[in-house]
Amino acid sequence: MTIRPTAYEFFAGGGLAGLGMAGLGMAAGIDTVFANDMDPAKARAFVSNHPHIPFRLGDVWSLTLDDLPGRPDLAWASSPCQDVSLAGARAGLEAGRSGAFWGFWRLMQGLADQGRAPRVIVLENVIGLLTSGQGRDFAAVCTAMAQAGYRVGALEMDTALWLPQSRPRLFVVAIKGAGPEAAGPAAPFHSPRLVAAQARLPQAVRDAWAWWSLPVPPKRNLDLAALLEPDEAADWLDDPQAILALAGPAHRVRIDQAVASGGRQVGAAYRRVRIENGVKVQRLEVRFDGLAGCLRTPAGGSSRQYVVVCDQGRARVRRLTGREAARLMGLPEDYRLPSSESAALKLTGDAVAVPVVRALTEGLLSPALGPRRAAA
Ligand SMILES: C[S@@+](CC[C@H](N)C(=O)[O-])C[C@H]1O[C@@H](n2cnc3c(N)ncnc32)[C@H](O)[C@@H]1O
Known part of the structure; x- marks a missing residue:
């Protein structure tokens, strides 16, 4: 008889990492047995x-x-990624x-001292970790893992390969023992910026490095429109022009072309502060490529994402809802x-x-852990 491997889930938030590891109906899933977060x-x-x-x-x-x-x-x-986010200030991982x-x-080190070290450790973060503190943060994390006896590698995975949301994230994976591994970096998960960051690591870390390999998923056939509430149930802004007027020239052209197309075009948009001629201006940035922009937290000072629907010669605008955001993260209904x-x-x-x-679990973490046999 085999039992499933177990995980601790730190910075667990709503538990999406655990849902992915457990994998509904996935035979080779991993079960969370302890979780922690500080947000009530x-x-x-x-x-x-x-x-x-x-x-x-x-x-x-x-x-x-x-x-x-x-x-x-x-x-x-x-x-937490705020301090190393490309979108935020770069105070660095130590700050x-x-x-x-x-x-x-510190807990991982304590577990090792007690002979309870996990065989696999995963750190998920923003891509900015590769360059924050001139690369010192990434080096510090990988060095700590290598010094603790793990082979270390990283993958850049964009949610857009699975769901209609552009959301590149970095996964640093430390494994004691073997895991599926490529001879060298390979697209799409070993991006040029990851390859460049790896080359800047100290030699001792590069000696412990592994280019973990992962199957590339089949082409996504789900786009943003498929995840949205029906138009009649949505809460449209009374004055869409007040928001659309914030679009700069290139984005205005996108909106005008979508309206002129005659068909139904669904886009996503954010209000961003941009510096133009030395002055801060609010701009609406819109995309009609079937993807939502990367979801952000309202706490980060970012605006909420808008949905822009162009049909019947007009553009309507509304805010993306929490349930739609949940679908964009792959949460079940x-x-x-x-x-x-x-x-x-x-x-x-x-x-x-x-x-x-x-x-990541199916392609790398579970194969690295292998099945666990229960005591007879
Ligand atoms: C990037 S989010 C991770 C969310 C989670 N992976 C999920 O999928 O929902 C980081 C989380 O770390 C938590 N956090 C930040 N600082 C913390 C701390 N010092 N101790 C415990 N949790 C913390 C935040 O509340 C937040 O939920």
Whole structure:
């Protein structure tokens, strides 16, 4: 008889990493046996959707080894990205909230001292981790993993390969032992910027490096329009021109062409602050390529994403809903979101997309762990 491997889920948010690892109906899934996050609204969502998983609300720095049950096969950390985000200031992983990674790492070291080290560790983060602090953050993370006896590799995975959302994210994967591995970097998961960052790592880390390989998924056949509420159920803005007027010349052309096409064109848009001629201006940036822009959290100061529908010679505009954002993250329809729209958008905007984690689990994490046999 075999039993499934187990995971700790740190920075768990609404538990999307765990949903991807467990994989509905996936034989080779991994089960979360402990989760932690410090955000009360996300904690409520986690517990409501995963009542059987032990969850600890609080700062990762407040956890002790006694809080962590048994010996996990894997530890997952989606540590906060604000400080290394390409969209934000680059204070670096050692500063502010991103320092939370080291609160997690301290626990990994403690587990190793007790002979309970997980065989696989995954750090999910924004792509900015490759270059923040002139590459020192990425080097610090990979060095810590290599010094702890892991082989280290990373993959850049864009949610757009699975779902209609542009959302590139970095997954640093540390494995004790063997995993599916390529002889060298290969597209699409070993991007040129990852290859460049790897080349800047200290020699000792490059000696421990592995170009983990992962099957490329079949072509996505789902686009943004398929995930949206029906038009008649949506809450359209009374004055769409007030928003559309913020589009700069190139984006205005896109809107005009979509309206002129005569057919139904569905786009996604964000209001962004841009510097033009030395002056800050609000701009609407719109895309009609079947993808939503990367979901963001309202807390990050970003505007909420808009849906722009052009048909019958006009353009209508509305805000993307929390449920639509949940679909863009691959959450099932029965996932219980926080009741407030802003909390639902915060949960989804911060999360990792479920099918991306599932693909990583099926293609790399589960094969690296292998089946676990129960004691007779
Ligand atoms: C990028 S989000 C990860 C979300 C999660 N992977 C998901 O899919 O829903 C980072 C999470 O870390 C949590 N967090 C930030 N600092 C923390 C700390 N010091 N201790 C525990 N959790 C923290 C935040 O509340 C947030 O939910």
